[in-house]
Amino acid sequence: MNPAAKGKLSLPAGRDIKAVVSRDDHMMRWWMALIGVYLIVTLAMPLYAMLSKSVSTYRFDLQQFEFQVSDEAGDFTSPPVLASSLNQTLGAVSAQALNTSADGRLAATEFFPDFSFRSPVNYRIRGTSEQAAYLVGSSLTTGTEWTEIDSNTFRRVQLRPVASTGLGNFSTYFSTPALMGSIRNSLYIAVISTLITVTLAFGFAYALSRSCVRYKSTFRLIAMIPILVPSLLPGIALIYLFGNQGMLKELMFGGTIYGPTGIVLGSVFFTFPHAFLIISTALSISDARYYEAAVSLRSSPWRTFRVVTLPGARYGIISAAFVVFNLVITDFGLPKVIGGQFNVLAVDIYKQVIGQQNFEMGAVVSVVLIIPAILAFTIDRIVQRKQVALLSARAVPYQPSPDKKADSIWLVYCAMVSVFIVGLIAVCQYAALVKFWPYNLTLSLNNYQFDQMDGGGWASYFNSIKLGLLTAVVGTCIVFFGAYLVEKSNGFNTGRGLFQMVAMLPMAIPGMVLGLAYIFFFNSPANPLNVIYGTMTILVVCTVTHFYTVSHLTAVTALKQMDREFEAVAASLKQSALKVFTRVTIPVCLPAILDISIYLFVNAMTTVSAVVFLYSPKTTLASIAVLNMDDAGDIAPAAAMGMMIFYTNAGARILHLFASRKILKRTQAWRQR
Amino acid sequence: MSKSKSYLQIDNLWKAFGDFVALQDVSLDVFEGEFVCFLGPSGCGKTTLLRAIAGLDLQSRGSVIQDGVDVSELPPAQRDFGIVFQSYALFPNLTIRKNIAFGLENAGRDRASINNRVEELLQLVGLPEQGDKYPAQLSGGQQQRIALARAIATSPGLLLLDEPLSALDAKVRVRLRHEIKALQRELGVTTIMVTHDQEEALAMADRIVVINEGRIEQVGTPTEIYQNPQTLFVADFIGEMNQFEATIDDQRQLQIGSSRFSCRSHEFTSGAQVIAAIRPDNIVPQPLDYKAAGEVNCHRVVLKDMEFLGSFWRCRLHNENFKVNHLIADFSANAVRRLNLQPDQSMMVQLPEDTMIIYARDEARV
Amino acid sequence: MLRKLLLAPVAVSLLAATSLAGAATELTVYTAVEAEDLKRYAETFNEDHPDITINWVRDSTGIVTAKLLAEKNNPQADVVWGLAATSLLLLKSEGMLEAYAPAGVEKLDPKFVDKSDPPTWTGMDAWVASVCYNTVESEKLGLSPPASWKDLADPMYKGHVIMPNPNSSGTGFLDVSSWLQMFGEEDGWKYMDALHENIARYTHSGSKPCKLAAAGEIPIGVSFAFRGAKSKAAGAPLDIIVPSEGVGWDMEATAIVAGTANLDAAKTLVDWSITEKANKMYNVGYAVVGMPGIAQPVKYFPEGLLDAMIDNDFEFAANNRKRILAEWQSRYDSKSEAK
Structure with missing residues (x-):
């Protein structure tokens, strides 16, 4: 083998062979182009509109x-x-x-x-x-x-x-200390929250994968709870716990929960499951053989931890850190509820747009907010790629052995984290049922009379369910089909590469920014698509786009596990690619498809940031209602609505579990040997 | 065989992936009904060639003519072939029956004829009882047969097998290569199989195409390839080969180290630096006192060690004159018993002149 | 897929539009009126005009204003009914309002009618600043009730006052602009400097300080009388204090959005919005309404509110809004995070 010598070879002159494009390929390219156009219209063009808004000056x-x-x-x-x-x-x-x-x-x-x-x-x-x-x-x-x-x-x-146009807005922004301070504040809370969350989640994941602690499945379930509620719900719970009339206000020792303390505590709550999931995965792929080696070398447990465990999970930890950082810095609901005077970027966008009707400055803050988000996202992608490389090595799964002392310490640890999570949810539920905190503690359902409050009443709740279902159905179709085309179509490499890139983009775009970009783009009278402005459609489109990346990656992972040659076999048998898609691809990927749907549903139920600029009176949403009721000071009803979202999502999860089981049983009989 | 008509013609095929040239000027004729093996180390381009024939990855230059039709630019669906992949690519969620029927469904056939054909194919591959199972419920060998049944279901003119046996364990592999060969004979379908396993190629192929670094090294029947490897690469890749640096003395003589050997006639000029090669099984053991009249190429060696490999012994021989550390020879168990060969004893070996092959030195590749 | 996705809602809305055209006119009405009153407003209106259906777009003043401005070139609203006059002035200066003198406009207090002729907006009711004072919590802290704005700057109240952020709340802006008008620019800012020392935090919405005071989260909330009365009615231990210097106010007002496709129905609604019946309807929640002599005292509303209302210069407020907010932000928004 001498690659250098081979490199010198070149093709003889002559015409390049040009494939006659088959009907299937033609179809697939058209479809891909169509979904590509969808992404461009729903993502690239609004972002461009926002960018041009940020340089539009007066x-x-x-x-x-x-x-x-x-x-x-x-x-x-x-x-x-x-x-x-x-x-x-x-x-x-x-x-x-x-x-x-x-x-x-x-x-x-x-x-x-x-x-x-x-x-x-x-x-x-x-x-x-x-x-x-x-x-x-x-x-x-x-x-x-x-x-x-x-x-x-x-x-x-x-x-x-x-x-006119120019960078005037940016110079105004950077010469306004109140606005500049937000950059520092945002970074500050993001870094602190990231440190705490990743440490806590690492301990939790470590306990569940490396010790024989009891009640593992319960702990795992509890760790996932925060995903089911809007990010501002922990804020509400914290106010009831540590506010000036809080149940545990003495614990604040005269300090205030309003501000960084509250934001960080709430952020730890709502980012915990994300960090936990990523680190768990990283820990579960670590190779047991290293541990056996460490034991045979009489390495102390602490040394083993430092030399084996940490390096093995390092990509997971880094990845989790960036995901958490990104979630915190782009979150809007929590600082809005409990941030007090502590200004952060996401809330600044809201204040600029809603409070001062200064759309240009809102666009400027958005651009500023995108920068750390894109940075964090890029680093995360690089790290993820490395982790995949690690994964490909065949590893022997680690089986922890019982250790009474360590296990009971871990049990206490996990229990404490669980109490924190369940506690916040329980406080919300209690607050929702109390008649008039703190003066009248009788329980009642008064706070559930949403029609008496701001935020659109019960209609919001049903709108949210409608949005969730539509997003799940429409989103799953678009995402899965798009991922299928990218993975399985032939040739057209530039197009596919481009599509992949665009599909990764939404993850780096904060919801607030996307929502604002949608106003600029879809509310322009020159845009023929402005008919969808103010409808449920724009909410669905926005939500699908906002959560596109993770869904896309789920679909791609599932599709990658399919044999690459199915389509080739079908072609040799003169069968259309569509037949393979409907008869084989969809049934085999059904678990992933269901996962994508529930992911989209849950997120559509809890999302606030992207849709806060886009809802109309006919399409008020439960999550926005939580925000607005809290904003109006109706904190108990806000908690009540938040709990409605929680129960609905929990219900949807359980339903999803049963449905998957049933469908799997029926269509995936082949999985059982 | 060579009298049959050519079914597949590959002309001056090139394939480049960016800067990397995977196939260089490959030309080949495959005859109707023939079983051809593409043999070569991994990364040599054999699979690339197969995929170009199938239209799965188009060549960069050159043409493919199948049954008189230029299919060079056609997509796979417009060509006529059945294919079995290394992974089998059986549809995991469809039963065996449905897998086999997959290609039959839109050929204007009615249900009953499809069912008949499926049963026929299940019989053909010897799995008549397994039709309602799912692929994962079958053994690897059974899955392989189902993949084969699916590939031939539509009676394609060309059957392509991409390393079809490499995922199986040794025993099953030997049995299956028998079955596939028999099936191919029975159906008379022109077949191309890609493999990196020389034994497999020798056992199954009518002709073997040895490929190395994107080029065809040699095309020939298994015996031709084995007995008369045209290049050192082929010699080395197929079976074992002892190699010596040698100098040509004259038309019938060459020098290895300080020993002189007679050899087949050749075209090298005297003084030319060459490589002389001989297969281990061509080395003939003789007793120490052997010195038959007129026998040339007999040399005294020390038997360094021996390894029992069942039907024969693999022996390492040493002679300081040969300028190589060891000479490897395969002696039959019979001969070892007859000559009472023991490690560390001296013996005579004969290197028959007609089994000694000579290659130019600069041809040698590392 | 895309096509279907895009066309389906269009088809649905077209269908809806055609089927409804025969039956009734639908008006999209943007409003910042409290959610709990909207149903009543629509029902009362429909008693007289059952053929007009109101589709409310309700949100806080800031959001509704932002929405209207954002939709400047593609207006979605037919009528604005119940938005702060300051906001309407902003819209007016963008040329977004249809000038129309509703029938009977002469019966309104001139303060409640736009000065242009024909007027672009008419007022409904006044929305008066007040201080919500939690008696229970204040007693615990040993505070005495403030009688005036100046009292509120007393160091005794340090950390015990919450007011809305004028950058995100109309109520907040109305407080700031009234102080500047009453005390003059220089003294006004001086007063706010002192007050800022006492403020625990600034909220986004104007009603929240009072709700927080009602919940005992903070003893003193600078808010508006209407909200205080509601909370008091709900049983909160509140005193509603009208500072002696006078109080800022804004009014909820009504206007037709220029370019509406339903001009006739819009005029019908605006005509009705200044009738005696409508004014009585406003009076259920608001002590001060646009038509003189109609208002009945509202339970829990503080005494003397009408007399305490300052002579508010809305034009000053609208034309200097940007400058005031920028000044406020640089003085208090950047300082506050040092805490």
Whole structure:
């Protein structure tokens, strides 16, 4: 073998063989292109719209306004003068101050230092172009016609800015300390939460995989609970526990739960299952033979842990760390509920857009938020690839042996973590049933009368279920079919590579950012797709896109486990690829398909960030209702609605379990030997 | 065989994956009804060639003509072949019966004729009772037979087998290669099998195509390939071969170390540096006092050690003149008994001149 | 798949539109009126106009305003019924409102009607700032009730006051703008500097401080009277304090969105929204309504509220909003995280 020598070889000149594309391949390419277009329309184009929004600036263009001042008799004898030339001589408004936002106003009197509203002179104002806009009082005036007004009215004249493009918004952002502080705050809570969560989850996963601790399956079940509730629910529970009227407020020793403490505690709760799952997987692939070697070398347990366990799980730990970091830094619900005065990026987007109607600045914060998220995501992908390489080695699974002392220590540890998780949920349920905390502790169902509250009432709950079902069905179809096409179609490599890339993108896009991008893109009247704005469709589309990546990866993993040659066999037998797809691929991948559906359903039920900008009164959602009821101070009903989501998701999970079992039994008989 | 008409013609086939050239200028004729094996080490390009014939991975240059039709650019579905993969690629969720029927279903056949054909095929591969099981419920060998049945169900003109036996254990493999060969004879279907197992190729093929680094080294019947390997690679790859650096003396003589051997006539000029090669089983053991009149190529060696391999002994012989550490020879159990051979004893061996093959030195590859 | 996905809802909505056209007009009405009142409003309206169906889009003031502005070039709403006048002024300055003088507009207090002619909006009821004071918790902490805004800046209340963030809450902005109007710009900011020292945190919504006070989470919440009365009615140990300097207020108002496809129905609704019947309807929750002489005292509402309302300059508030908010943010939003 001499690859160098072979490398020198080259093909003889001649025509490249061009495959006659079969009907199947044609079909598959069309479908792939179609799903590709779907991803572009639902992901790339909205993001582009958002990006262009972030560089769309507003400026007072002084060239566009012209004034004329009369003499005391009211005759306009002096020549008209441009605002820009007035400003040049006066220096009244600095260049920086001319940059503004969409609702910027500039008083016309700025250009007349000796202005007095008692003066008998009259003023005229007009635009030099049709775009020029100014307010007289609150009435909008545009165009090149002169408007004549007395001096008392002239003080009510405000110039309006015109739109242009540039990086002005970014420079405004980075020169606003209140906004800049959020970057630091976001990183701070993300790092702290990540450290705590990963440590806790590692211990938990270690106990379940490396010790003979009892009640393993119960602990595993409890660890997954937080996935079933919106991220802001732990926030509500923490308020009931540690707020100023909290059941355990003494534990705060005068500190406050509102702020980083609350965000970190809540983040640990809602990111725990994610970290636990990843680390468990990493620990379960570690090779038992290393442990046998360590024992035979009389290595101390601590040394074994350092030399064998940690390195074996290191990719899992790194991956978990980045996933948690990403979840925390992009989360919106929790800091909104319990963040107090502690500003973070995700909430800033909301405040900019909802509080100040400053969409451009919202887009700027979004762009800033994407950067750490994409970084974390990229590192995670690289690490994941390494972990896969580790996986391919055949490992002997580790069988822990009982150790009374260690096992009881682990039991206490797992129990404590479980108490934390179950405790928060239980507190929420209790709070939801108390009539008027803390003054009237009788139990009642008053808080479940959602129709009396903000947030859309019971309709929100049913909308959420509808969204969950639609997302599960539509999303599973698109995701699985897309993954199938990418995995199993022939040729068209560039297209497939591109598709893979786009499919990975949603994971790096924070929900808030996606939601905002959707407003910009779908609410534009120039967009023929704006018919879906304000409908359930846009919520489904947004949710499917938001959770596309994980579903796609699940599908791809399942498809990769299928024999690569099924399609080749079918082609040799002159059977269509579609027949293999329906008769073989779908039945064999049914477990994965069900997993994708339940994943999409649960997430559609709990998601807040992506849809908070997109819901309409007909499509209010339970998770948004939790947010809005909490926002309005109806914390107990918010807890009640949160618990409804929990029970629904738990129910869906159980249903999914039974359904999978039944379907597996019927269609996957072949799995049993 | 060579009188049959050519069924598959491969002309000047090249295949490149980026910068890597996997097939270089491969040309080959396969005759109707013939069983051809592509043999070579892993990564040599044999599977690439098979996939090009099937249309699964198109060649970069050159043409494939099947049964008079140029199929070079056609997708697999428009070619005429059945295929069995190493993994068998049986549909795990379909019963054996449905797996076999898979290709029959849209050929305008009615249910009954499909069922008949499936039963016929199950009989043919000797698994008439297993039709309602799922693939995972069968043994590897049985799965292999089902894959074969599925591939021939539509009576394709060409049967492609991609390492069909390599996933099986040794015993089953030997039995199955027998069965496949018999089945192929019975059906008369032109068959190409890819394998890296020389024994398999020798046992099954009508002709063997030895491939190395993307090129055909030699095409020939198993005996041709074994007895007359045209290149050192083939010699080395098929069976064992002792190699000596040698210098040509004249038309019938060469020198190995300080020993002189007579050899077959050849085209090398005297003084040329060559490699002389001989197979272990061609070395003839003789008693120490053997010196028959006119017998050349007899040399005294020390029997270093011997290894019992059932039907024969593999012996390592030493002679400091040969400039090689050991000479490997396979002696029949009979001969060992007859000559009472023991390790560390001296003996005579004869290297028959007509079994000694000479290759140019620069041909030698590492 | 994509096609189907996109076309299905269109088809459904077309179907819905055609089938409903004969029966009734549907109006999409954006509102920030409390959720619990919406049903009553719609039902009362339908007593007189059963042929018009109201589809509420209800959210907090900020969100509804943001939504309307975002939809500036593609308006989804027909009518805005129950949104802060400051927000409507913002919409007006974007040219998004249809000028229309509803029948009987002359019967309203002129304060409650837009100054343009014809007016672009008409007021429904006033929404008055107040301080919610939890008597139980305050007693525990040994606090005495504040009588004025200035009292609230007393160091005694350090960490015991919550107010809405003006950057995300209309109520918060109304407080800030009223202080600036009452005390003058300079003293106004000075006052807020002092008050900021006492604030435990700023909330996103305007009703939350009062609800938090009602729940005892904090003793004092700067909120609005209406919310306080509701919580008091629900049994919370609250006193609703009207600071002596006067209180800021905003009104809930009604306007037609320019470009509506249902102009006639929209006019019908706006006409009705200023009738005596409508004003009586508003009076159930609000002590101050647009039509003089209608209002009956509302239970739990503090006395003297009407007299305490300052002469609010909405135009000042709207035109200086951006500047005030930026100033507020740089003074208090960045400082607060040091805690």
